[in-house]
Amino acid sequence: MHILRAVRGSFVFAAGAALFLAGSAADAVTFNASFAPIKIAAKPGQVLTTNYRLALDDGDPRTHFKVEVQDWWRSEDGRQSFYAPAGSISRSCGHWVSANPMEATVSGGQALQIRLTVSIPQDVQPGGYWCALSVDEMPDPLDIAPEGVGVRFLASVSTGVYVYIDPVERGADVLDIEVDGAQATARS
C-alpha cells in the first residue's frame, strides 16, 4: 500500500442537551464543526489514506452517526445543494473513497476516528474529481416522539473531497454574462 499523502480533516460534533423534543431553546442542537475540504493529489493506481475525527463534548448524550460518501452539486443560483449516491456525476470520486466505520455511536467526551481510503483506478483520466464525506446524526429509536404535529430536526455536516490527477488543466467556459446595475453574473 502506498501511503503517499494523508490529509487530515477533523471536526468536533457536539449535540445539545436533548435532540428531538420540540419547543424550548434549551433543547437546541449544537455542534462544532470543521469545514476544511479534503484535497488530495494522486496518480493512477495509488491508494491513499486520510483520517477524519469526530468528538463530542463532555456531557453530550450518546449520539449515533452514519457516515456516507456521496456526490454533491449546487444549483445554478447556489440556493440549492444536492446530495446523491456516489457515481451520480461524471467527475465523481465517490466510488474511490471508502470510510470505516460507516456507522458509530459516540458518547459524550468520546471521539470517533473515521478512516478514509482513497483507491485511484489505474485507468483514470487526468483532471479534477470530487465527492463529499457526510456525517449524519441519526434519530435515536428510544427517543419518545413529541406529541402533535411537528418537525424534528437533525444535523448533518458534509466536507468536500477533491482528488486531483495530474496533469490538471484548470479552466472554465463562460457561457453568458448578465449585467444588472453594478453587479455582473457570469454563467459557466
Place this chain on the structure above:
Amino acid sequence: MQRQILSFFKAPALAAGAIVLLACSASAQTTVTLPDTSQTTVLTAVVNEQARVTFPSGVTFTVSDITGSTIASPAAVTISNIVLATATKQLKVSVQADAAAFTAPGGSTTWSAGDVTWSAATWTSASGSAGTLSNSAYNAVATCAADAASCSTTGLVFTLGAKPTVQRSGNHQLTVRWKVEAIGS
C-alpha cells in the same frame, strides 16, 4: 583481539582526562559566549475552518384549523466562532426533509414536505432566504455575511400550509435535516 584490548584501556584514560579538565574549570571559572545565541523554536498552530452551530431541535404546529395555515413559534439559529480560510468564504445554512411527507396515524392523509415553508427572517450578519421544504434538495435558509465572526436569528418562522383533507388527529411528524456548508473560495 588486540584492538579490543586497546579500546578497553582507552576508557580509564578518557575518564582521567575529564577529571583533570573539571579540576581546571573549578579553579578558573569563565563565561564563554556561544557563537550563536539566536536559536529559535517555531510554534505552529494549525487552525481548521470551523464554526459553532446551534439549531432548534424541532418546531410544533398547533393545528386548530386544517383549512388555514399554521405558524410555529419562532425558532433560533446561531452560528458563532466562524473561522474560514479566506475573507470571501461564507457559511450557508439549509434544510432538507428526510421524507416526502409527514408520518401520520394509521398512514392517513397528512402534509407533504412541500407544505412547510419558512420566512426570510431578520438575521444578524446574514441574509435570510424564504423557502419551501423539499426532500430532494437542501434549500437555503440563510447565508452568513462574508468575513462575519458570527450570524444569528431568533425569528425564523416555519409555516404549515392548509390541508383540508387531513382526517386524523394525533401525531403527524417529519424529520428535517440541517446542513451547514462553506461556500465560495
